[in-house]
Amino acid sequence: MTLLTNKNKEIIEYLYAAERDVREVIKVTDEYPELTVKDAYELQDGLLARKLVEAGTKTVGVKLGLTSKAKQVMMGVNEAIYGYLHNDMLAFEWEAIRYSELIHPKVEPEIAFLLGKDLQGENITEEDVLDATQYVAPALEVIDSRYKDFRFTLVDVVADNCSSAKFVVGSKWISPSTLDLGNVGMVMSKNGEVAQTGSSAAVLGHPATAIAWAVNELGARGKGLKKGDIILSGAITEAIAFKPGDSVIANFEGLGSVSMYCK
């Protein structure tokens, strides 16, 4: 365990309070431009620990972000990011997402992986990921950056647990060996109109490649994933904004659909 400096404690408190009080804040790098990506992951860990103590949350897995070239170009970066999923982020298809609990949410389509084995290492491959995966399912991730106007640098977004807020997983989980996960077509509609279309190939060529990258990054920091962990492998398309009254459904070829509504 690393000891937190006063500066880190202050930043963690700042981000924790923004999420708890459902308000946007000025990005951290405006005040601390010297922060590195490595510092940002330490802040993310600190934020997680703060939530464990304060809100009693548990981690249920990890999520990947900025895995598509389009999103990396948009952000001017060439690396993906990862953050933690907590039990209180899990939302259900039959339960509305409450707009009042979020700042300026957006939703994006992803493939969820459920691990049937522990997965840790620094040379993990796409094959290792598929071997450790018991099931895959369609998912919608709700992201809600705590930063003003959803604008941030790589350091800011990592410290903010990669904008994580909620996620919904479809009820049908299937074995990963029953389809080509490297090219799953997806159509996401909002209120019955097509909003985004894409393929899982957009996720670093194959979602399991993206996961292998994250596992190796975690491995370099002495961390790993456990049997039963859920992994959201990264957005297939750009995220879309939603408001109360909106419903969103994503249909994945061979995987089925997942939906959410907001009130």
Ligand code: OOG
């Ligand atoms: C960062 C997180 C994006 C993804 O899958 O690309 C993300 C953001 O755009 O707020 O989760």
